[in-house]
Structure formats: structure tokens, C-alpha cells
Amino acid sequence: MPTYTLHINGKKQEVEVAQGTTLLWVLREHLGLTGTKYSCGIALCGSCTIHVDNRPVRACTLKVENFSKGQNIRTIEGLSDHADHPVQKAWVKAQVPQCGYCQSGQIMQAVALLESNPNPSPEEIKTYMNGILCRCGTYLRVIKAIGLAATNQTQET
Amino acid sequence: MPGSPKLVGRREFLKTSGGVALFITAAGILPQLISCSDAKKIREQLEKHLITAWVRITEDGKITIYNPAAEMGQGSMTSLPLIFAEEMDADWSNVSVEFSPQETEIYGAEGWMPGSKLMFTVGSRTTKSYYPVMRKAGAQARYILLSSAAAHWNVPIAELTTFESHVIHESTNKKISYGGLVPFLMMPEILPDFTAERLKKPKDFHLIGAKIPRTEIPAKVDGSAQFAIDLRLPDMVYGVLERGKRHGAKPILTNETEIHALNGVLEIITFDYAIGVVASSLEQALFAKQQLKIDWSESQATGFNSQKVYSHYEAIAGRSTKGKITNKIGNVDRAMQVASKTYSADFKNDYVYHAQMEPLNAVIQVAADLKTAEVWVGSQQGQDTKLGVPDILGIPPEDVNVHLQYLGGGFGRRSMSDFVKECAVLAKKMAPLPVKLIWTREDDITYGTFRPLSLQRLKVCTNALGTITGFSHCVIGDGGNLVASGARNDHYDIPNQLVEWREASHGIRLKHWRSVGHAPNKFAIECMLDEIALDQGTDPLDFRRKLMAKSPRALATLEKAEEMSGWKSPSPEGRAKGVAFVEHGSLGTGVCEISVDHSNGKIRVYNFWIALDAGVIVQPDNVKAQMEGGIIMGMSSVLKEQITIVNGKVQQSNFHDYNLLRMEDTPESIQTIFIDSNETPEGVGETATPMVACAIANAFLRLTGKRLRHLPFTPDRVLAVLNQ
Numbered sequence: 079m080p081t082y083t084l085h086i087n088g089k090k091q092e093v094e095v096a097q098g099t100t101l102l103w104v105l106r107e108h109l110g111l112t113g114t115k116y117s118c119g120i121a122l123c124g125s126c127t128i129h130v131d132n133r134p135v136r137a138c139t140l141k142v143e144n145f146s147k148g149q150n151i152r153t154i155e156g157l158s159d160h161a162d163h164p165v166q167k168a169w170v171k172a173q174v175p176q177c178g179y180c181q182s183g184q185i186m187q188a189v190a191l192l193e194s195n196p197n198p199s200p201e202e203i204k205t206y207m208n209g210i211l212c213r214c215g216t217y218l219r220v221i222k223a224i225g226l227a228a229t230n231q232t233q234e235t
Numbered sequence: 236m237p238g239s240p241k242l243v244g245r246r247e248f249l250k251t252s253g254g255v256a257l258f259i260t261a262a263g264i265l266p267q268l269i270s271c272s273d274a275k276k277i278r279e280q281l282e283k284h285l286i287t288a289w290v291r292i293t294e295d296g297k298i299t300i301y302n303p304a305a306e307m308g309q310g311s312m313t314s315l316p317l318i319f320a321e322e323m324d325a326d327w328s329n330v331s332v333e334f335s336p337q338e339t340e341i342y343g344a345e346g347w348m349p350g351s352k353l354m355f356t357v358g359s360r361t362t363k364s365y366y367p368v369m370r371k372a373g374a375q376a377r378y379i380l381l382s383s384a385a386a387h388w389n390v391p392i393a394e395l396t397t398f399e400s401h402v403i404h405e406s407t408n409k410k411i412s413y414g415g416l417v418p419f420l421m422m423p424e425i426l427p428d429f430t431a432e433r434l435k436k437p438k439d440f441h442l443i444g445a446k447i448p449r450t451e452i453p454a455k456v457d458g459s460a461q462f463a464i465d466l467r468l469p470d471m472v473y474g475v476l477e478r479g480k481r482h483g484a485k486p487i488l489t490n491e492t493e494i495h496a497l498n499g500v501l502e503i504i505t506f507d508y509a510i511g512v513v514a515s516s517l518e519q520a521l522f523a524k525q526q527l528k529i530d531w532s533e534s535q536a537t538g539f540n541s542q543k544v545y546s547h548y549e550a551i552a553g554r555s556t557k558g559k560i561t562n563k564i565g566n567v568d569r570a571m572q573v574a575s576k577t578y579s580a581d582f583k584n585d586y587v588y589h590a591q592m593e594p595l596n597a598v599i600q601v602a603a604d605l606k607t608a609e610v611w612v613g614s615q616q617g618q619d620t621k622l623g624v625p626d627i628l629g630i631p632p633e634d635v636n637v638h639l640q641y642l643g644g645g646f647g648r649r650s651m652s653d654f655v656k657e658c659a660v661l662a663k664k665m666a667p668l669p670v671k672l673i674w675t676r677e678d679d680i681t682y683g684t685f686r687p688l689s690l691q692r693l694k695v696c697t698n699a700l701g702t703i704t705g706f707s708h709c710v711i712g713d714g715g716n717l718v719a720s721g722a723r724n725d726h727y728d729i730p731n732q733l734v735e736w737r738e739a740s741h742g743i744r745l746k747h748w749r750s751v752g753h754a755p756n757k758f759a760i761e762c763m764l765d766e767i768a769l770d771q772g773t774d775p776l777d778f779r780r781k782l783m784a785k786s787p788r789a790l791a792t793l794e795k796a797e798e799m800s801g802w803k804s805p806s807p808e809g810r811a812k813g814v815a816f817v818e819h820g821s822l823g824t825g826v827c828e829i830s831v832d833h834s835n836g837k838i839r840v841y842n843f844w845i846a847l848d849a850g851v852i853v854q855p856d857n858v859k860a861q862m863e864g865g866i867i868m869g870m871s872s873v874l875k876e877q878i879t880i881v882n883g884k885v886q887q888s889n890f891h892d893y894n895l896l897r898m899e900d901t902p903e904s905i906q907t908i909f910i911d912s913n914e915t916p917e918g919v920g921e922t923a924t925p926m927v928a929c930a931i932a933n934a935f936l937r938l939t940g941k942r943l944r945h946l947p948f949t950p951d952r953v954l955a956v957l958n959q
């Protein structure tokens with residue numbers, strides 16, 4: 079089986095998997111980065127959202143062989159050292175998660191949104207976040223938390 | 236001292252090996268507190284788990300409280316320990332929470348069946364069931380601390396008070412922390428039985444009802460919260476099953492040799508209803524699954540077409556023989572005979588699927604001698620907390636250790652253990668290798684367990700004054716309580732009522748789905764009320780006000796919802812409000828405001844206002860989150876979701892053809908106001924969801940004069956109704 083070198087969260091990691099293996103299985107089952115979740119496998123739910131060169135992508139449909147050319151892969155584990163990224167802090171302040179399963183994807187998508195558009199309108203938030211499903215129905219709190227992060231109101235009260 | 240004192244031996248007190256921690260253990264705390272009187276059983280548990288029962292205190296003041304319920308986003312990881320900490324007067328900032336072992340004898344509660352003990356996170360009953368249990372346990376933990384301090388200082392216990400993990404003796408100005416008391420802890424000779432009168436009064440609560448963040452949320456924002464699907468063990472192998480599209484069909488694998496030859500394939504295991512493959516990696520297992528060539532038998536579901544079955548249901552509803560009567564008050568038939576006016580309508584409801592975001596999965600490792608097993612699973616637990624694994628392995632329940640993990644959504648699906656049993660079968664074969672079984676989303680949908688399709692035929696009569704005198708509710712569908720629950724009207728003053736269920740069975744897998752029968756049945760009831768109110772030219776809210784005259788708690792929610800929604804003030808052009816009342820443990824009235832796009836049939840929901848009486852509110856912000864989530868899930872099911880079956884085969888397979896509500900369709904706001912109450916907490920997880928269908932349909936009726944009577948209200952259905 080071929081070996082691939084991936085740049086994940088600022089570290090080089092080698093993995094030996096069959097060609098065609100998705101990035102999602104590589105991250106979760108081979109490298110133990112299980113914060114990125116599987117839910118649909120066909121790029122329709124966003125639970126597996128990670129960043130490749132700062133852009134949000136769905137790891138479940140990406141093949142490992144296309145991402146071993148030095149691209150920067152960032153997962154929820156690489157977002158901050160102490161869960162203190164402003165978006166994570168906003169998430170805690172707004173008490174967003176319920177079951178939590180979709181939330182890595184929500185957060186990674188929200189971080190990408192704010193990196194490209196630091197002050198999104200509610201409509202821009204909805205459009206950008208629309209690909210990330212949440213069965214528990216935390217959407218209103220996701221919108222609220224993005225607003226908090228954008229306006230730097232993430233201190234806990 | 237009131238209550239009935241019980242003797243507890245001091246020798247039952249345990250210390251840790253290091254001697255720094257002292258557990259207030261099951262052995263130390265009153266047997267009746269943990270509702271287990273078998274000392275031997277308790278001791279066995281203690282030996283096995285070392286830490287058990289409800290709390291552990293260490294000298295540094297850290298307190299660990301054990302949560303006996305599943306955490307699936309509803310907040311049990313905070314609410315139950317919080318109730319305990321309230322009575323214990325623990326300093327919440329030093330409390331951490333862990334799951335308790337899955338041992339019913341010790342951690343079960345009575346809330347599901349009086350006299351029986353269960354660990355079962357279903358029916359929105361966790362807080363209600365454990366409220367008395369956790370309060371008593373917390374009070375007894377506090378009593379042990381108090382009596383230890385009394386002995387230590389040689390003062391009467393009655394002179395001591397507690398505050399934020401400290402015992403205080405005011406007259407001598409002495410104060411000692413709970414952690415500081417650990418070396419002096421002793422088991423009192425007599426422990427009082429804390430009856431409700433001896434517990435804190437709600438006005439003295441400082442944790443219950445306060446703004447307390449949920450304990451597990453930090454782990455859910457950095458990816459560290461562990462779900463069963465995240466588990467990785469050395470030498471773990473992966474199992475997947477192909478279960479086909481037709482429930483009940485039996486498989487014959489026709490290319491076994493070919494599959495065995497595939498890279499990484501370790502085993503092929505045949506089930507009655509599926510072919511299982513175990514492989515070294517997940518991708519190998521999934522690849523092999525795709526290559527399976529299977530001949531499927533026919534089954535009971537063969538020939539069944541879900542969208543054509545309603546005419547059959549109508550025929551069943553028309554029969555004169557009654558079905559199983561599930562509620563009867565007065566005499567509906569007589570009321571109909573003497574009525575001034577009768578109304579009749581049919582309401583329909585298609586199959587829906589749970590769609591919890593974490594597909595079903597489990598990890599099981601069976602020991603090489605097949606005599607013990609470790610199970611990691613996200614489960615809503617069950618009548619059997621070992622989830623069927625002991626039977627499959629032929630070993631006693633105590634030799635199966637279940638490690639409960641966070642659930643990536645439950646909604647009723649994870650109160651069934653089919654997936655755990657499948658994994659046990661694979662793990663038995665692969666022992667001692669641990670097996671991770673994963674259902675793909677496709678598996679999760681096509682082999683889903685659905686909320687049943689049903690038809691509700693309602694007949695209602697009124698007297699000359701327009702007062703409802705008889706209400707007959709006939710449910711046709713499969714699954715008994717799954718379709719028939721939630722059809723009673725306990726808060727409307729209607730003298731003659733009848734609920735009956737008539738069976739129709741199709742061999743389709745069914746299960747409780749958030750709020751179970753409440754959603755379709757409240758839809759029928761609440762829409763019927765609005766249709767009658769319209770016929771009488773009465774405001775639908777005023778119409779309910781009259782019906783609720785004898786139910787002040789329900790009425791208070793109605794009037795609060797009226798106030799907060801500005802019911803009487805007109806909506807903006809093109810919008811209308813609709814109201815619905817639901818009881819599901821807690822009582823709630825919901826009002827929504829909608830518009831409809833006449834060109835494409837799309838309904839848009841702008842606002843939802845909910846007034847809720849749930850007794851004592853343990854975690855206000857979390858209850859609001861439950862209302863928000865309940866409304867969103869309700870909207871998703873009402874506006875989008877539909878499982879259809881053709882010739883017994885499930886037609887949907889992933890989120891491209893099973894649509895869930897996305898952020899673009901979220902209302903602008905969902906507001907909840909609580910009615911003040913000192914009553915025991917009631918469930919809140921399933922009160923909002925059933926409001927949605929009826930509130931939307933009632934708003935639609937006021938907006939367009941047309942009736943939506945078939946769930947879901949997909950745009951094409953709405954268009955068809957508009958064009959009628």
C-alpha cells in the first residue's frame with residue numbers, strides 16, 4: 079500500500095492506505111483525529127468539514143492522494159491549543175451544541191466564514207452555513223455565536 | 236428527626252488505595268437511596284468499579300458526581316448532577332461529572348414503571364424520574380458531611396449549616412471545606428430518610444434554575460467529546476452489514492469466494508436479514524460491502540406501497556366495528572346522536588426517519604475465552620442495560636461492561652439495540668479483536684425504524700351553544716402506542732371522548748420518534764379545533780380558552796402565549812399566526828407566524844412563541860434550547876421529511892432524497908417563556924415538536940382558508956391544496 083505524507087495541523091504525518099481512501103477515514107481511523115465526523119459520506123451534511131489551505135471542504139469525498147502535495151490541512155483539533163479560538167469561545171458563550179455531533183463541522187465552517195468575511199450579515203451567515211446540517215436544531219444559536227465572534231463579544235459572563 | 240432512620244455500618248465505608256480520596260459510596264449511602272437493598276450486590280459492584288454510587292470527594296475539594304442517564308444533547312450531564320449538588324450544597328465550580336456504570340440495581344430510577352428500576356433515557360422522563368432520587372442522594376451526602384463535622388468539632392449537628400462546599404458552625408466561627416473534611420469523614424450511625432419535606436424549598440435553590448453552562452459543552456467545541464464512533468482500540472477491525480432495501484427480506488450471498496479474496500476481508504457473517512463483512516480497515520469493509528452480490532427473498536413488505544395505502548386505511552376507518560379503545564370518557568355515540576352539529580375530518584401522516592447525525596455504531600471487544608465483553612456505545616439504554624449482549628454471548632449480564640458514550644442524537648432510535656446486537660455477533664466471531672460496527676447513512680435510512688404512517692379520523696359534535704360535547708379519535712396504523720399515543724385530551728373539558736386504534740400492518744420497521752404519537756395526533760386534534768372555531772366564527776385562541784376553563788395550568792400557557800405573540804394584533808401583510816396546545820409531561824402553547832408563496836407552495840415560518848409550564852425548571856437556558864431544537868426538528872419533519880415505500884422497498888437513501896431543514900429555513904426567532912412553578916419538573920424534550928404541524932396548518936387556514944391535512948406539507952402538496 080502506498081504511503082502518503084500529509085500536513086495536518088502544522089505537523090507532517092505519514093499514512094499507509096490504499097489509493098482512493100477518503101481523507102475522512104484517514105483522519106479519523108488511521109490518524110485518530112476523530113473530532114472530524116462522518117455522517118453522510120456524500121458532501122451533503124458538512125459534519126466532516128475541515129480546511130485545506132484555509133478553505134472549508136468536505137473530507138468525506140476527498141481522496142487522500144490529492145492532498146499529499148504539501149497542502150495545509152486543518153482540523154478542529156488544530157484550531158486552537160486550549161479550545162480558545164474566538165469562535166470556540168463564542169460557541170461556549172451561546173451554549174450552541176446539543177448532541178454536539180455536527181458541531182466540529184459547524185465551527186470549522188464558521189471559522190472559514192469569518193476568515194473570509196469578518197462581519198457577515200445574518201443572510202450571509204445563513205448562505206455560508208447552509209451546508210452544515212444540525213438535527214438537534216441549534217441553527218439559531220450558531221447564528222448568534224457567529225455574531226458574537228464577529229463582534230468580539232466572547233468573554234464569558 | 237423526622238423520617239425513618241436506618242442503621243448503616245461504618246465498615247462499609249471505602250477509602251481509595253492512596254488514602255486521599257474517600258468515596259461516599261453505595262455501601263455508605265443508604266440502600267433505599269440507591270433503591271437497592273441487596274448489600275452483596277452493592278459490594279460486588281464496588282469491587283468491580285471501585286468508584287460507584289453518586290459522588291466522590293477528594294481532599295483537594297474536587298467533587299465528582301455520576302450521571303446515570305444518557306447524554307444526547309438534552310443536558311442530563313448537567314441537570315442531574317446539578318440537582319444532586321443543590322441538595323449537597325456543593326460548590327459547583329469544583330464539580331465534575333462522569334457517567335455512572337450501567338448498573339440498573341444501583342442507578343435505576345422508578346420513573347418508567349412504578350416498583351421497577353430502569354436506566355432508560357426515553358420519553359423525556361429523565362429529569363422528572365431522577366429529580367427525587369438525586370435530591371435525596373445529595374441530601375444524604377450532605378448529612379454525612381454534616382455529621383462528620385459535628386463529631387470532629389464535637390458540636391451538635393443541628394447547629395451546623397452548609398454553604399458552597401463548606402460546613403459552618405456560626406457560633407464558634409468555625410468553617411471547614413468538604414475536601415478538608417475528607418480525613419474526618421465517618422459514617423453516621425443513623426442516616427435519616429430524606430422525605431420531600433426535609434429537602435430544600437425551591438425558593439432556597441441557588442443552582443437549580445440558575446444560569447449554569449452545560450458541563451459537556453467545552454468538549455463539544457474542540458472535537459474532544461467522545462462518541463462511540465470515535466473509539467479506536469489496538470488491533471480493532473471494522474464491521475459493516477448489507478441489509479437490503481426491503482425490511483424482513485432474507486439474503487443469499489452469491490459471490491462469497493470473490494468477497495473473501497478482497498484485500499483486508501477477514502470474515503463474512505450471515506444474519507437472517509443481512510450479510511456482514513469484517514475487514515482490517517473501514518475502507519476495505521465498505522469496499523467489500525459494495526461488491527456483495529445478494530439475492531433477496533420476498534417479505535411481508537413485498538407489494539406494500541406507502542402512498543397508495545391511505546385508501547385502505549380509509550376503508551378500515553369506515554368499518555363499524557371499533558378497534559382497541561385506549562381512552563373512553565362518557566358516551567361519544569350518544570353525544571353524537573343528540574348533537575346539533577357534527578364535524579368529521581381525516582388527517583394523514585407519512586413515514587419519517589430519525590436522522591440522528593451520528594449513524595448507528597458500536598465497538599465491542601469479547602475476551603478470547605468468550606466469557607467477558609466490553610461494550611462502547613451511544614445508547615438511550617433500555618429495559619436491559621446490557622443491551623442484549625449477554626444473550627448473544629451466552630454469559631451473565633455482570634460480565635458485560637457497558638461504557639456509555641455521548642450520543643450523536645437519539646430521538647428514540649438509540650432506545651433500540653439492534654445495532655449493538657449486530658456488533659456483538661461480529662465481536663464474538665472476531666474475539667479477542669475489538670470490532671467497530673458502523674452503519675453508513677444509507678444503512679441508517681433504508682434499514683431505518685420509522686415513525687409509522689397513520690390516518691386519524693376525527694369526529695366531533697357540538698351542542699346548540701357550539702360547545703363540544705363529543706370527541707371521537709380513531710387512529711389507523713401499525714405499532715399500537717407508536718401511532719395511538721398522544722390522542723387524549725386531558726386538558727380540554729369535553730364530557731364524551733373516545734380514542735381507538737385500528738391496526739394495519741406492513742412489515743415495516745417502526746420505532747419511537749421524538750414525541751411518538753403526539754405529533755400526528757395533536758396535529759389532528761388541534762387542527763380540528765381550529766376548523767370548528769372557524770365554522771363558528773370564533774377566534775381559535777378564545778375557543779381553546781373556553782375548553783381549558785377547568786385546567787388552569789394549561790390555560791396559563793395559552794394566555795401567556797397569547798400575550799407574548801401579540802395574538803390579537805394583526806400580522807404583517809401576507810402573514811398569519813396559528814396556535815396549538817400540547818401536553819407531553821410539560822404543558823405548552825405555541826404560536827407561529829407564517830407566510831406562503833403561492834407560486835411554489837413554500838411555507839415560511841418567521842417566529843415561534845412558546846409558553847411552557849414544566850414545573851421547576853432545572854436549567855432554564857437548556858430548556859430553551861430544547862424548545863428551539865424541538866421546533867426546528869418539528870419544522871423539518873413537517874415541511875420536508877418523508878420516507879416512501881414502493882413494493883416494500885424504502886426509496887430514500889441519503890440526505891439528497893431525505894431532506895432535513897437547513898439554516899436557510901430557520902425562523903427568525905423561537906422564544907420561550909416559563910410559567911413559574913414549584914411542581915416537580917416535567918419533561919421538555921418532546922413538547923415543542925408536536926406543536927409545529929398544527930400551529931402551521933392553523934396559521935395556513937387563517938391565511939388562505941384552506942386546510943392542510945396531510946403531513947409533510949411539501950411545496951407540491953401545499954400547491955395542490957392552494958389550487959383546490
Ligand code: FES
Binds near residue numbers: 115127
Ligand atoms: S460526512 Fe462529509 S458532508 Fe456529510
Ligand code: FES
Binds near residue numbers: 175180215
Ligand atoms: S448538535 Fe446534534 S446534530 Fe447538531
